[in-house]
Amino acid sequence: MTIGILKEPKEESRVALLPEAVKTLLSWNAQVIIETDAGLSAFTDNDTYKAVGASIKSRAEVLAESDMICSIQPLSQEEISKMKPQAVLLGQMGALFNPELTKFLVQEKRTAFSMELVPRTTRAQSMDVLSSMATVIGYKSVLLAASSLPRFFPMFMTAAGSITPAKVLILGAGVAGLQAIATAKRLGASVFAFDVRQAAKEEVLSLGAKFVDVEGAKEDKAAGGYAVEQSAEFIQKQKDTIHEYAAKSDVIITTAQIPGRKAPLLVEERTVLAMKPGSVIVDLAASSGGNCALTQADQTVEINGVKIIGVGNIASELPQDASKMYGKNYINFLKLIIKDGEINLNFEDDIVKGTCVCHQGEAVNSRISEMLTQ
Amino acid sequence: MTIGILKEPKEESRVALLPEAVKTLLSWNAQVIIETDAGLSAFTDNDTYKAVGASIKSRAEVLAESDMICSIQPLSQEEISKMKPQAVLLGQMGALFNPELTKFLVQEKRTAFSMELVPRTTRAQSMDVLSSMATVIGYKSVLLAASSLPRFFPMFMTAAGSITPAKVLILGAGVAGLQAIATAKRLGASVFAFDVRQAAKEEVLSLGAKFVDVEGAKEDKAAGGYAVEQSAEFIQKQKDTIHEYAAKSDVIITTAQIPGRKAPLLVEERTVLAMKPGSVIVDLAASSGGNCALTQADQTVEINGVKIIGVGNIASELPQDASKMYGKNYINFLKLIIKDGEINLNFEDDIVKGTCVCHQGEAVNSRISEMLTQ
Numbered sequence: 001m002t003i004g005i006l007k008e009p010k011e012e013s014r015v016a017l018l019p020e021a022v023k024t025l026l027s028w029n030a031q032v033i034i035e036t037d038a039g040l041s042a043f044t045d046n047d048t049y050k051a052v053g054a055s056i057k058s059r060a061e062v063l064a065e066s067d068m069i070c071s072i073q074p075l076s077q078e079e080i081s082k083m084k085p086q087a088v089l090l091g092q093m094g095a096l097f098n099p100e101l102t103k104f105l106v107q108e109k110r111t112a113f114s115m116e117l118v119p120r121t122t123r124a125q126s127m128d129v130l131s132s133m134a135t136v137i138g139y140k141s142v143l144l145a146a147s148s149l150p151r152f153f154p155m156f157m158t159a160a161g162s163i164t165p166a167k168v169l170i171l172g173a174g175v176a177g178l179q180a181i182a183t184a185k186r187l188g189a190s191v192f193a194f195d196v197r198q199a200a201k202e203e204v205l206s207l208g209a210k211f212v213d214v215e216g217a218k219e220d221k222a223a224g225g226y227a228v229e230q231s232a233e234f235i236q237k238q239k240d241t242i243h244e245y246a247a248k249s250d251v252i253i254t255t256a257q258i259p260g261r262k263a264p265l266l267v268e269e270r271t272v273l274a275m276k277p278g279s280v281i282v283d284l285a286a287s288s289g290g291n292c293a294l295t296q297a298d299q300t301v302e303i304n305g306v307k308i309i310g311v312g313n314i315a316s317e318l319p320q321d322a323s324k325m326y327g328k329n330y331i332n333f334l335k336l337i338i339k340d341g342e343i344n345l346n347f348e349d350d351i352v353k354g355t356c357v358c359h360q361g362e363a364v365n366s367r368i369s370e371m372l373t374q
Numbered sequence: 375m376t377i378g379i380l381k382e383p384k385e386e387s388r389v390a391l392l393p394e395a396v397k398t399l400l401s402w403n404a405q406v407i408i409e410t411d412a413g414l415s416a417f418t419d420n421d422t423y424k425a426v427g428a429s430i431k432s433r434a435e436v437l438a439e440s441d442m443i444c445s446i447q448p449l450s451q452e453e454i455s456k457m458k459p460q461a462v463l464l465g466q467m468g469a470l471f472n473p474e475l476t477k478f479l480v481q482e483k484r485t486a487f488s489m490e491l492v493p494r495t496t497r498a499q500s501m502d503v504l505s506s507m508a509t510v511i512g513y514k515s516v517l518l519a520a521s522s523l524p525r526f527f528p529m530f531m532t533a534a535g536s537i538t539p540a541k542v543l544i545l546g547a548g549v550a551g552l553q554a555i556a557t558a559k560r561l562g563a564s565v566f567a568f569d570v571r572q573a574a575k576e577e578v579l580s581l582g583a584k585f586v587d588v589e590g591a592k593e594d595k596a597a598g599g600y601a602v603e604q605s606a607e608f609i610q611k612q613k614d615t616i617h618e619y620a621a622k623s624d625v626i627i628t629t630a631q632i633p634g635r636k637a638p639l640l641v642e643e644r645t646v647l648a649m650k651p652g653s654v655i656v657d658l659a660a661s662s663g664g665n666c667a668l669t670q671a672d673q674t675v676e677i678n679g680v681k682i683i684g685v686g687n688i689a690s691e692l693p694q695d696a697s698k699m700y701g702k703n704y705i706n707f708l709k710l711i712i713k714d715g716e717i718n719l720n721f722e723d724d725i726v727k728g729t730c731v732c733h734q735g736e737a738v739n740s741r742i743s744e745m746l747t748q
Contacts, residue, residue: 013524043524043652043679125533132534139526147517150387150417150694154513154560159499160506160702163695186528186560278417278694305417320524320652321537328534 001342002031004066005038006059008073013041013319014326016070016091019052021327025334026053029341033057033065042319068343070330077104085109086360088343090330092116092129095357096371097260102357106372109361111345117367118333119354127333127351131175132325133315138179138255140314141282142168145251146187148300148307150278154188165190169245170209171266171291172255173200176284180253181209192245196230196238214241229258242266247274253282254291267292277305286310375716376405378440379412380433382447387415387693388700390444390465393426395701399708400427403715407431407439416693442717444704451478459483460734462717464704466490466503469731470745471634476731480746483735485719491741492707493728501707501725505549506699507689512553512629514688515656516542519625520561522674522681524652528562539564543619544583545640545665546629547574550658554627555583566619570604570612588615603632616640621648627656628665641666651679660684 003025005017015038017025022032032054036046046056057065063082069075071091080089088111095102095114105112115129125131146153149166156163168184170177173195181204184191191209195201196217204211216234230238246252246267252275256264263285272281272294283295290296290310294303298312315322336352337345347353347364356364363369377399379391389412391399396406406428410420420430431439437456443449445465454463462485469476469488479486489503499505520527523540530537542558544551547569555578558565565583569575570591578585590608604612620626620641626649630638637659646655646668657669664670664684668677672686689696710726711719721727721738730738737743 043650045651126535128533132532135530135532136526139528143517143521147521150692152510152513152692152695154557156509158506158509158699159502160699160706161500163698183528183561186562187557188560276417277419318524318526321526324537325532325534332534 001067001338002033002065004057004062004069005032005034005054006062006069006071006075007035007038008041008071011313011316012073013316014072014323015039015042015044015319016072016323017327017330018042018044018320018323019048019054020324021331022049022054023052024331025338028338030338031055033062035059035062039323042323044320044323070334072326074098074101077101080104080108080110083110086111088113088337088345090115090333093357096367099371099374102368102372106358106361106363111359112357113333113337113355114357115329115333115355117355117357117365118329119351121350124351124354127329127355129326129329132329133322134175135179136315136318136322136325137284137311138176138181139183140318141176141180141253141255141284141311142183142187144309144311144314145184145253145280145282148280148282148309149250151250152188153184166250167192167248168251168253169194169212169242169249170253170255171195171242172257173197173204174255177253177255178203178207180255181207184251184253185209189251192249194238194242194245196234212241212245214238229261229264235264239266239268239271243268243271243274246271247276249275249279251280251282252292253284255284256291257285257288262289263291265291265293269293272303272306272308275304275306279306281306281308282311283308284311284314287312375441375712376407376439378431378436378443379406379408379428380436380443380445380449381409381412382415382445385687385690386447387690388446388697389413389416389418389693390446390697391701391704392416392418392694392697393422393428394698395705396423396428397426398705399712402712404712405429407436409433409436413697416697418694418697444708446700448472448475451475454478454482454484457484460485462487462711464489464707467731470741473745473748476742476746480732480735480737485733486731487707487711487729488731489703489707489729491729491731491739492703493725495724498725498728501703501729503700503703506703507696508549509553510689510692510696510699511658511685512550512555513557514692515550515554515627515629515658515685516557516561518683518685518688519558519627519654519656522654522656522683523624525624526562527558540624541566541622542625542627543568543586543616543623544627544629545569545616546631547571547578548629551627551629552577552581554629555581558625558627559583563625566623568612568616568619570608586615586619588612603635603638609638613640613642613645617642617645617648620645621650623649623653625654625656626666627658629658630665631659631662636663637665639665639667643667646677646680646682649678649680653680655680655682656685657682658685658688661686 093114155165194212467488529539568586
């Protein structure tokens with residue numbers, strides 16, 4: 001079989017598989033073809049791919065010759081149509097929230113897997129791109145905040161007096177939030193974190209941060225570790241607490257997202273106006289509406305001296321290590337669907353089934369079939 | 375007496391004295407007048423200055439009415455002429471290497487102090503702006519490097535495999551270099567440092583970094599802690615050692631400067647070409663010619679995938695804390711020349727004498743008089 005890697009769109013610097021991952025595929029007796037310059041924005045040239053045994057081809061050749069294509073950003077319908085009818089397509093398609101693409105894949109009787117569908121189980125952890133990219137995003141969000149802040153993060157005791165550490169408030173202690181906490185602590189900031197899930201409290205404390213408690217949150221174990229929607233009363237209490245902490249904070253990093261819905265509003269306009277000039281808000285939920293009322297997606301705005309950074313595809317800004325982690329996730333998943341150098345789909349496996357968008361046009365998992373009937 | 379604070383030029387975000395420093399001056403029975411919006415780029419508005427008891431005035435008023443002006447960037451000759459004849463001017467004028475301005479101050483029979491002349495003695499440490507700004511510069515240089523690197527600084531052990539820590543090589547372990555080492559270590563990098571001064575070795579090791587030894591360096595205790603020029607043989611050995619370490623490094627931060635001379639060339643073109651694509655060089659000596667052969671001052675260039683950042687006035691990019699530290703240094707120095715709310719210059723004091731450019735047109739310290747006769 002032949003596995004193809006495409007050059008991602010211009011705004012994406014990562015590549016699905018770096019040469020080290022390609023090497024693993026080759027050791028499974030697969031062929032690997034790489035679109036010219038696919039790795040360049042991740043600082044990997046064609047020769048480095050050739051050196052491990054991959055072939056460099058044009059985009060048209062990769063689309064036409066591959067039995068399997070691994071991408072990060074979803075392909076266009078036009079390009080999907082150029083693939084072999086039986087070829088397997090893998091990417092991060094946002095399949096549950098992209099009905100147009102999902103319906104197209106079904107109509108065209110395609111076989112496709114979407115990596116954000118990987119179940120959030122222990123066995124699937126090594127394939128979880130959302131989790132590995134959240135690590136990248138949490139780390140980068142702190143670098144962005146520290147670079148934008150007109151103050152130090154760490155404390156200093158110098159001959160000329162002392163500098164107090166920056167106060168950093170992290171909203172949401174999922175993987176991105178926890179990584180942001182860890183990175184801000186590393187840099188010497190005083191860190192406060194808030195999450196509606198009590199389970200997060202212990203993790204926050206173990207990283208040396210303080211946990212901001214707001215009582216009365218609803219929890220849902222079935223939400224796969226995600227936060228769920230809350231009562232109006234709780235939401236107001238939450239906003240008030242955040243308002244109170246924000247006025248004392250130099251940095252707020254917001255990470256609260258609910259899959260497929262608008263991000264919850266946590267930082268109101270009055271809260272931004274109560275912050276000190278020079279403060280920075282990094283909104284990691286900017287692309288799904290933002291956790292801050294004044295966030296503009298993919299833009300940095302300044303209101304009363306407070307900088308609000310509406311973060312876009314920030315994982316793409318650490319392209320080498322982000323691609324490396326993405327590739328590891330891919331390899332771990334591909335192990336389940338490649339046997340003896342050939343595609344071998346076992347839908348008895350909950351990970352294979354759960355990650356599948358459709359197999360020859362048929363939805364094989366309930367999340368997708370429910371979504372298609374809506 | 376009236377002390378005036380000017381708005382710094384457009385490219386400078388710091389301000390000489392923040393409100394907290396102004397408060398101290400007022401407690402000494404001095405008046406303080408602030409140019410409109412002087413603090414804005416350091417996120418401090420006119421009202422905050424007024425609240426501590428300063429008056430807000432136009433630039434022309436501050437120049438005409440002040441008995442003492444504290445600035446950071448040097449004033450133009452035209453503006454100096456607008457000051458009262460007896461007024462005292464303080465700033466960071468680079469007096470020893472700016473003969474035009476120094477000669478002008480002498481001709482005009484001015485009294486001026488230049489903060490970079492503060493002697494490097496223990497007693498003067500609390501007034502040493504070079505040292506406090508080097509702390510800012512070292513910290514910011516690492517944020518710049520980490521933000522530009524396509525890789526993580528810290529090590530990660532994740533479900534999807536492990537990420538090795540970034541290798542950071544710091545050239546020059548003065549205050550900026552030591553702060554860069556400390557910040558890179560905080561962020562989890564593996565840090566190597568090089569300095570011609572053996573005294574730096576212990577400090578490097580105490581920060582948890584490895585010291586790169588090149589034997590045969592010349593040292594000069596009289597150089598006030600600065601490195602001195604080296605033999606051709608040593609310089610070649612040094613370049614070879616740096617070349618060897620560079621190829622294994624993800625980041626190089628160069629900090630080697632010799633006051634008033636071109637910065638030493640430490641990173642040759644062949645060394646840049648031997649580095650991995652995606653690597654980053656932050657050249658803190660860019661404005662004095664650069665430690666890297668391919669550095670362009672105030673620009674970022676990319677050669678073979680290696681980013682070379684020719685750093686400009688980076689202390690200005692942390693304007694709040696940098697201004698705070700600058701102000702503390704100023705207050706500690708002003709304590710020596712203000713008594714009972716009046717200017718009182720005691721040239722018996724080695725710090726007052728050493729920092730003085732000229733007093734009523736007379737050079738009072740040997741470094742300036744030597745420079746004037748050259």
